[in-house]
Amino acid sequence: MSTPLLEVRGLRKAYPGVVANDDVSFAARRGEVHALLGENGAGKSTLVKTVYGLLRPDEGRMMLDGRDYAPASPHDARQAGVAMVFQHFSLFEALDVAENVALGMEVPPPMRELATRIRDVSETYGLPLDPNRLVGTLSAGERQRVEIIRCLLQDPQVLIMDEPTSVLTPQEVAILFETLKRLRTEGKLILYISHKLEEIRALCDWATILRHGRVTGSCDPRQKSARELAETMVGSELALPAAKTREPGEVALSIAGLTAASGAAFGTELKDLFLEVRRGEILGIGGVAGNGQDELLAVLSGESRSAPDSIMLGDLPIGSFGPNERRALGVLAAPEERLGHATAPDMNLIENAALSGRRRMGMVSRGFVNWGKARAHAEHVIEQFDVRVPGAGSVARSLSGGNLQKFVIGREILQQPDVLVVNQPTWGLDAAAAAAIRQSLLDLAGQGAAVIVISQDLDELMEISTRFSALNEGRLSKPRDTDGLTLEEIGLMLGGAHDLEIGQGLSAPDRAVEAGETSP
Amino acid sequence: MDLGSINPVLLIAALLLASTPILLAAMGELVVEKSGVLNLGVEGMMIVGAVSGFMAAVESGSPTLGFLAAAAAAAVLALLFGVLTQVLLSNQVATGLGLTLFGLGISSLMGQGYVGIRPPASPRLELPVLSELPVVGPVLFSQHALVYLSLALVLGVWWYLRSTRSGLILRAVGESHEAAHALGYSVLGTRLAAIAFGGALAGLGGACLSLVIVPQWTEGMTAGRGWIALAIVVFGSWRAWRVLLGAYLFGGVSVLQLNLQAAGIAIPVELLSMSPYLITILVLVVISSDKRRAQVNAPNSLGRTFHASG
Numbered sequence: 001m002s003t004p005l006l007e008v009r010g011l012r013k014a015y016p017g018v019v020a021n022d023d024v025s026f027a028a029r030r031g032e033v034h035a036l037l038g039e040n041g042a043g044k045s046t047l048v049k050t051v052y053g054l055l056r057p058d059e060g061r062m063m064l065d066g067r068d069y070a071p072a073s074p075h076d077a078r079q080a081g082v083a084m085v086f087q088h089f090s091l092f093e094a095l096d097v098a099e100n101v102a103l104g105m106e107v108p109p110p111m112r113e114l115a116t117r118i119r120d121v122s123e124t125y126g127l128p129l130d131p132n133r134l135v136g137t138l139s140a141g142e143r144q145r146v147e148i149i150r151c152l153l154q155d156p157q158v159l160i161m162d163e164p165t166s167v168l169t170p171q172e173v174a175i176l177f178e179t180l181k182r183l184r185t186e187g188k189l190i191l192y193i194s195h196k197l198e199e200i201r202a203l204c205d206w207a208t209i210l211r212h213g214r215v216t217g218s219c220d221p222r223q224k225s226a227r228e229l230a231e232t233m234v235g236s237e238l239a240l241p242a243a244k245t246r247e248p249g250e251v252a253l254s255i256a257g258l259t260a261a262s263g264a265a266f267g268t269e270l271k272d273l274f275l276e277v278r279r280g281e282i283l284g285i286g287g288v289a290g291n292g293q294d295e296l297l298a299v300l301s302g303e304s305r306s307a308p309d310s311i312m313l314g315d316l317p318i319g320s321f322g323p324n325e326r327r328a329l330g331v332l333a334a335p336e337e338r339l340g341h342a343t344a345p346d347m348n349l350i351e352n353a354a355l356s357g358r359r360r361m362g363m364v365s366r367g368f369v370n371w372g373k374a375r376a377h378a379e380h381v382i383e384q385f386d387v388r389v390p391g392a393g394s395v396a397r398s399l400s401g402g403n404l405q406k407f408v409i410g411r412e413i414l415q416q417p418d419v420l421v422v423n424q425p426t427w428g429l430d431a432a433a434a435a436a437i438r439q440s441l442l443d444l445a446g447q448g449a450a451v452i453v454i455s456q457d458l459d460e461l462m463e464i465s466t467r468f469s470a471l472n473e474g475r476l477s478k479p480r481d482t483d484g485l486t487l488e489e490i491g492l493m494l495g496g497a498h499d500l501e502i503g504q505g506l507s508a509p510d511r512a513v514e515a516g517e518t519s520p
Numbered sequence: 521m522d523l524g525s526i527n528p529v530l531l532i533a534a535l536l537l538a539s540t541p542i543l544l545a546a547m548g549e550l551v552v553e554k555s556g557v558l559n560l561g562v563e564g565m566m567i568v569g570a571v572s573g574f575m576a577a578v579e580s581g582s583p584t585l586g587f588l589a590a591a592a593a594a595a596v597l598a599l600l601f602g603v604l605t606q607v608l609l610s611n612q613v614a615t616g617l618g619l620t621l622f623g624l625g626i627s628s629l630m631g632q633g634y635v636g637i638r639p640p641a642s643p644r645l646e647l648p649v650l651s652e653l654p655v656v657g658p659v660l661f662s663q664h665a666l667v668y669l670s671l672a673l674v675l676g677v678w679w680y681l682r683s684t685r686s687g688l689i690l691r692a693v694g695e696s697h698e699a700a701h702a703l704g705y706s707v708l709g710t711r712l713a714a715i716a717f718g719g720a721l722a723g724l725g726g727a728c729l730s731l732v733i734v735p736q737w738t739e740g741m742t743a744g745r746g747w748i749a750l751a752i753v754v755f756g757s758w759r760a761w762r763v764l765l766g767a768y769l770f771g772g773v774s775v776l777q778l779n780l781q782a783a784g785i786a787i788p789v790e791l792l793s794m795s796p797y798l799i800t801i802l803v804l805v806v807i808s809s810d811k812r813r814a815q816v817n818a819p820n821s822l823g824r825t826f827h828a829s830g
Contacts (some may be wrong), residue, residue: 054702074704090702092695094816095688103692104703108685136816 003066005030005189006051006158011060013046019213020046021057026208026218030157033180035188035200035221037233038210039430044193047210051191052084053077065157078106083151084160090147093136093266097146100135106152120147126181136266140289141172148179159183159189160191165199169288170458170491194291195233195431197226209233230431248466249279251314252450253300253331253419256306258310258319260299268292268474270299275476277450282441283479284465285454287494292474293423293454294336300327300421302451313419328359330418334408336427336454342408343396352394353378353411360415377414386436387412397439402433409437413444420444423454438464438503458490470494526779533658536667537677537733539771541566541725541742543670545749546756546763547677548721553753554681556694556821560616561601562722563746564623569594569723570730571627574737583642584732590727591720598719602712605825612719612823620746628739634739639731639769666728671764673721678760690714692818697826709828722746748797755804755805757817762807770800 004027011024021043028034036044037181049055051062053071062069064080071077074084083104091100098115102108109117115131122129127145135143144164151159161180165173178191180203194200196242200207200221207221209232217232255275262268270292277283287293298304299311302323310318313329321329335341343352354374361371378392385406389399398406405425412420426434426440442464454471455461461468462482469479470493477493545562552559564603572593577586601619604610608623642664681687693700693710701707729745730737748770756762781792 005801053704074702078704086702090699092692093698094695095692099688102685102688103700103705104630135818 003234004028004063004066006069006191007063008047008051009063010063010133011047011050011062012058013043013055014058021050022213024060024210024213024215026215028189028191028206030187030189031184032206033192033204035204035207036191036193036210037193037195037197037207037221037229039233042210042233043213044210045162046213048084048162048191048193051077051158051249052082052160075106078104078154078156081155081157082160083154083156083158084162085164086162091143094134095460096132096134097129097138098131100146101150101153103129104147105154113491118149121152125149125152125178126175126254134266139291141168143397144168144176148368152183156188158189158191160193163195164192165194167285169494170488171494172288173199174323197221197229198227201226215238248281250447251276252279253277253314254308254312255299256312258299258306260295260304260306262292262295263298263304264294266290268295270295271474273299273476275452276479277452279418279448279450280445280479281466282445282451282453284461284462284468284469284482285452285459285476286458286468286490287454287456287471289456291471293456293471295474296471296476297333297335297421297423297454298355300331301335302331317518326413330360330416331421332356332360332412332415332417332419333421334412334422334423334425336409338401338404339397344406345397346395348393348395349378349382349387349407351377352396352407353381353392354518356411381407381410381414381494383459385415385440402429404438405429406433409440413440416447417449419450419452421452422450422456424456425453426455426460434460468493526783527584529655529658530639531775531779533663534775535768535772536659536663537771538775539767540664540667540670541728541733542745542749542752542770543764543767544666544673544725544728545722546722546752546767547670547673547760548718548725548757548762549749549753550758550760551677551681551690552714552718553822554694554758554819555690555711556697556819556824556826557602557605557711557715558612558616558823559598559601559619559715559718560613560750561598561619561623561743561746562718562749563742564620565594565597565719565722566623566726566729566742566746566749567627568597568623568630569726570636570741571631571725571726574634574730575630577639577642577727577731578634578637580639581642586639586642587724587727588730592723594723594726595719596718598715598722601719602715606708606711606715609825609827612825624740631737631739635736637736639735639737641735642732642785645697664728664732666724674760674764682697694821697821697824701826711826715756718762722749725749738826744797748800751801752804755801755808757808758819762804765807766800766804768786769803771795773799 005026005027009025011162013021013023024047038044048053053074053076069080071080098111098118101118102114108114108471116128118131122145122478127149128144129149135146138146164176183190192204204221207219208215209217211233221229247271255273258270258273260270269293285296298435299306302321302325306319308320308379311319313331318331339345344355350371352368353486354363357377358369361373361377363370374394381387382389382392387403387407387410389403399407409425410420425437430435438460441451441453453461453465465482468482468485468490470477470490472494549559549562569590573586573590576589577583598620604615605612644662645666651657653661681691689705690710693705694705697707724781726742729741734741751777752763752766752770756766777795778794781789
């Protein structure tokens with residue numbers, strides 16, 4: 001066995017009040033896809049940020065290729081041959097692809113030459129990309145390609161990938177894996193961060209498992225079952241949500257032929273939308289980010305208004321109603337962005353409870369807020385949904401993502417909605433918190449409410465929804481029963497892989513077109 | 521009423537000079553805002569530049585020294601804003617407003633002994649032969665050096681933002697400071713440099729007013745030009761050429777309405793006096809009415825406080 005390319009010994013990093021990494025050690029070789037596995041808050045991100053030079057460790061040392069390695073900044077890391085593909089926060093929407101790539105390079109060539117090189121690399125690795133397009137107009141999968149190409153152009157030895165598949169369709173994941181396998185044969189080390197176990201079992205050669213900032217195990221993930229890995233990761237047994245069995249009732253809310261432009265600069269127009277959701281069912285809407293999810297939520301919540309009869313609540317046309325009127329009628333929504341959209345970050349939980357619940361919970365009379373009722377509602381949510389905070393007086397910003405999400409969902413559910421729309425209800429949550437939220441959505445539907453779940457997590461949608469529909473470039477596909485739906489079929493419904501080719505081979509749709517042309 | 525007394529050639533020649541203070545201040549603010557900082561203190565920096573430049577020129581007898589002192593003094597004032605907002609993370613809007621009030625106050629204190637004095641003359645740049653050409657001579661080749669400098673700056677800023685690496689980094693910082701930080705660029709350093717540059721240009725604009733256009737020192741002599749510069753940057757959707765257009769439009773209407781007042785046209789003076797402000801804003805609003813395009817050009821992190829949390 002050759003010497004490790006990257007070795008980390010006894011790394012420790014503490015923030016005020018929390019130890020993010022404690023005595024973390026691992027070693028990884030060339031030509032290896034090395035998984036860093038762990039729950040949210042297990043210290044994976046801190047660890048790779050240290051390797052990439054964004055953070056400096058309090059204790060411990062790192063070795064790269066047998067030499068001491070202590071990067072003071074990402075510039076040092078890149079010069080030493082370490083590159084990183086971020087989960088988010090590292091692309092500039094108003095700049096074009098070539099400019100984004102140039103910003104990630106130490107010594108970028110002139111723009112024209114760079115554009116040629118981007119084309120070359122993207123062809124070699126089967127990741128087609130137009131260097132002149134604005135990043136804001138690209139899909140999530142294409143944006144990730146920008147990041148990968150940015151890294152590859154620097155010919156790195158170590159490539160760090162932070163949750164790369166969270167926003168991809170199954171087909172795009174397959175293509176990414178091909179690219180990564182190719183890089184592995186070229187002798188590069190890939191540090192792969194994820195909490196998706198099946199992926200890691202399919203791709204990775206070795207896994208280091210973290211929990212609460214410590215290494216709790218390391219193994220060959222192909223030799224273990226997903227359940228064994230999960231239990232090392234979580235430290236307890238997983239509770240899966242109860243099965244879904246219920247009879248759908250009458251139609252609660254329907255949309256017929258709605259077309260709506262987006263208010264945002266790089267938004268997606270909703271085109272000719274048909275949607276129907278019944279009492280007692282969960283309608284799952286899948287799709288890659290940026291295909292109209294935010295616009296759909298805005299149309300349903302009343303933030304963007306439309307013609308009165310384009311949206312019907314039973315027999316009542318509500319298309320022209322704003323969010324407050326819809327709330328009064330029992331149509332509630334929980335948007336994706338928790339801070340700033342779902343809650344006011346610097347207001348406390350009582351105030352945030354009052355903001356969404358004042359109508360339905362009778363918190364306002366003659367223009368005065370009944371803070372006693374608001375506090376009672378907030379405390380009820382905290383208790384029922386196991387929101388871990390010092391008290392209802394804490395400001396929303398001080399809650400962790402998972403806790404705040406539990407509050408946001410609980411706040412709506414306890415108002416007993418007739419129709420609830422949620423976007424990305426479990427994004428970024430650890431397994432236990434996600435399971436609790438899914439269970440509460442199932443319970444709500446069980447009580448006869450109609451629930452629409454917009455999510456990018458297909459496993460989640462398969463688990464809880466009765467029917468499934470895909471959102472692609474602002475169009476909603478015809479819903480199908482989730483029973484018996486395969487991942488392959490879902491991928492085709494999502495249709496996100498139309499411009500992708502693996503290597504130089506033709507993709508399936510292209511072949512179909514060719515076959516169609518040759519037949520008389 | 522005698523419209524015949526208005527000479528179009530002199531009008532255009534005067535327009536270029538009258539627009540220069542606003543153009544300079546607006547180009548500075550454009551760079552500042554492109555880096556993601558909203559500095560509402562342009563008016564304050566301009567007037568501090570005006571008085572400092574005036575004092576330095578009177579004491580030394582050299583207009584050039586006056587201009588340099590104006591740029592330096594306003595840059596120092598801008599850096600005060602920079603330290604407050606970028607290092608101590610104060611609110612940019614409140615601090616910028618405070619900077620304007622502070623600048624107006626301190627400038628009248630500094631300038632107390634200088635009211636009613638004439639500064640040393642800063643001559644036009646007369647180019648042999650070219651200046652004597654009819655029409656184009658007075659318009660293009662007989663202007664003050666600052667006019668040429670301001671035009672060169674428009675070109676320079678446009679080229680800098682579009683084509684240089686440092687300009688790209690500046691735009692990136694303004695677009696998303698988190699992402700720029702994650703890639704290892706110094707958000708603080710970039711922004712402080714942009715703020716100082718913006719201050720220096722605002723100061724130069726102020727000195728252009730007190731040393732060349734008026735030329736004398738009176739309290740509050742910038743008369744809202746700093747605010748117009750701010751508006752021009754926003755309505756010009758953060759593009760150098762539109763800012764140039766806005767500044768010249770404002771200067772042009774200002775000069776024209778003065779000429780119309782002198783010619784005794786039958787429009788109330790108050791309406792004429794407000795016309796430059798009104799027309800500039802109206803035209804720029806119409807130009808930038810494509811909301812989506814404006815959103816693309818607007819720096820995404822504008823006015824947001826950045827704190828590197830690691």
